[in-house]
Amino acid sequence: MGDRKHDVYPWLYDLNPQGTVPVLKHGNHVITESLVCNEYIEEVATFTPYLMPKQPNLRAEIRMLNSFLSSDIVPNFYKLLLQDTTEQSKIQQRLISSLAVLTKKMESLSADGPYVLGQQFTLADIALLPFVERIMIVLPHYRNFSIPATKEYERLLNWYSIVQQRPSVIESINQSLGANNASGASSRISDRKSFLIKAYAAYADNTAQSSTANSFR
Numbered sequence: 063m064g065d066r067k068h069d070v071y072p073w074l075y076d077l078n079p080q081g082t083v084p085v086l087k088h089g090n091h092v093i094t095e096s097l098v099c100n101e102y103i104e105e106v107a108t109f110t111p112y113l114m115p116k117q118p119n120l121r122a123e124i125r126m127l128n129s130f131l132s133s134d135i136v137p138n139f140y141k142l143l144l145q146d147t148t149e150q151s152k153i154q155q156r157l158i159s160s161l162a163v164l165t166k167k168m169e170s171l172s173a174d175g176p177y178v179l180g181q182q183f184t185l186a187d188i189a190l191l192p193f194v195e196r197i198m199i200v201l202p203h204y205r206n207f208s209i210p211a212t213k214e215y216e217r218l219l220n221w222y223s224i225v226q227q228r229p230s231v232i233e234s235i236n237q238s239l240g241a242n243n244a245s246g247a248s249s250r251i252s253d254r255k256s257f258l259i260k261a262y263a264a265y266a267d268n269t270a271q272s273s274t275a276n277s278f279r
């Protein structure tokens with residue numbers, strides 16, 4: 063499967079020998095790693111309001127959160143799909159504790175939100191959304207795992223429902239589905255669920271041969 067992907071997308075491996083996405087080519091520059099791509103786009107574009115605050119302490123907060131996402135939440139998400147049943151309850155516990163840490167962090171950055179840093183939508187929201195979305199959609203389907211609807215996770219769950227309603231988020235999900243903005247919310251949500259559930263089927267039955275899957279086995 064790895065070799066087949068190499069044959070189908072040789073240009074991807076020319077840009078990124080690891081064969082993973084995202085890959086960004088801007089002029090002669092090739093940027094890999096999603097969180098680095100996010101910062102690069104922010105720096106070359108002139109967004110108003112900025113997606114990366116100007117204050118160094120807030121920039122550091124976003125990077126610390128991103129680092130926690132990459133080192134903790136993302137690996138536990140993949141491991142819960144890939145590891146055999148004997149390991150799963152341990153990983154579920156780890157993931158739920160990590161999500162509690164994340165929620166506490168969000169509360170300390172801004173008690174009421176609505177976004178991670180408060181009123182401003184930033185790169186912290188953009189980095190977090192894809193994996194919280196996967197945890198909310200893919201894990202209940204394959205692993206009977208859900209984030210408890212308790213006070214402890216309230217800030218995170220409220221954030222998730224608000225962020226999903228942002229026009230830019232709706233547009234980007236529609237693009238991933240090949241749908242248009244006129245698609246109703248309920249059909250968009252159910253199409254997105256089907257899309258993600260299908261995308262992770264080979265992870266859930268442990269047959270995925272991607273470099274991402276192999277790195278979390």
Ligand SMILES: N[C@@H](CCC(=O)N[C@@H](CS)C(=O)NCC(=O)O)C(=O)O
Nearest residue numbers: 081082083084095096097272273274
């Ligand atoms: N740390 C990398 C991870 C990249 C990654 O794992 N990408 C996945 C998609 S989300 C991928 O391309 N998997 C296919 C493969 O491993 O062949 C990032 O954040 O960009």
